[in-house]
Amino acid sequence: xxxxxxxxxxxxxxxxxxxxxxxxxxxxxxxxxxxxxxxxxxxxxxxxxxxxxxxxxxxxxxxxxxxxxxxxxxxxxxxxxxxxxxxxxxxxxxxxxxxxxxxxxxxxxxxxxxxxxxxxx
Amino acid sequence: xxxxxxxxxxxxxxxxxxxxxxxxxxxxxxxxxxxxxxxxxxxxxxxxxxxxxxxxxxxxxxxxxxxxxxxxxxxxxxxxxxxxxxxxxxxxxxxxxxxxxxxxxxxxxxxxxxxxxxxxxxxxxxxxxxxxxxxxxxxxxxxxxxxx
Numbered sequence: 001x002x003x004x005x006x007x008x009x010x011x012x013x014x015x016x017x018x019x020x021x022x023x024x025x026x027x028x029x030x031x032x033x034x035x036x037x038x039x040x041x042x043x044x045x046x047x048x049x050x051x052x053x054x055x056x057x058x059x060x061x062x063x064x065x066x067x068x069x070x071x072x073x074x075x076x077x078x079x080x081x082x083x084x085x086x087x088x089x090x091x092x093x094x095x096x097x098x099x100x101x102x103x104x105x106x107x108x109x110x111x112x113x114x115x116x117x118x119x120x121x
Numbered sequence: 122x123x124x125x126x127x128x129x130x131x132x133x134x135x136x137x138x139x140x141x142x143x144x145x146x147x148x149x150x151x152x153x154x155x156x157x158x159x160x161x162x163x164x165x166x167x168x169x170x171x172x173x174x175x176x177x178x179x180x181x182x183x184x185x186x187x188x189x190x191x192x193x194x195x196x197x198x199x200x201x202x203x204x205x206x207x208x209x210x211x212x213x214x215x216x217x218x219x220x221x222x223x224x225x226x227x228x229x230x231x232x233x234x235x236x237x238x239x240x241x242x243x244x245x246x247x248x249x250x251x252x253x254x255x256x257x258x259x260x261x262x263x264x265x266x267x268x269x
Contacts, residue, residue, distance in 0.1 A: 022146045
């Protein structure tokens, strides 16, 4: 099965989702990411979904639980690059992703993580 | 007669109806892809496409997870020459839904998920029709019209 790569940049982890997500692949990512957070002592996780053409309730739930699990492991998750059409559809679907930080792009996501992590220190 | 002179609207972009199996997670992805390319060829806006493929994804997953697998019929429909749309019919022969009212309410879920599948997809399309019989199966038909 295809796996989504996790890159380490300083004390951050960067995940770029570029494929049409199968449910199993999404579950695998959740597991891989929690292991990577612990192994790398990452303080932040950036998930770039700018290539995703849809976020349905399953993928949304998976992203929300990645954020929740990371937080328990002392890392903050920021979802970056959501397309406007995806954002509108998500909200209409009834999924507003409460508790998940978002940013418009990776750079702004890194900036946000710096602020959040400074405040948590 | 030069076939190239034919106006693009007159051509059926893809042969429809098309029936796809919904028996595994790959089929859910496949349904999304086929629906997206049909929506694209019919000139749906990006937002309309996104709403439709999201609804299709929810319903295909329902068919798989709750219905134990089934099929999806994808067709382009025409109300008037200017009004075109896409109709999707998801059908399974699973256990069926006992309480349709509750099943359409947000937060209702019998399997993993947020329980947004049915009610959520209804909000993303123009027409939504749900038929279910306990012990026989479930059929959901949705239609999304292209906005001009």
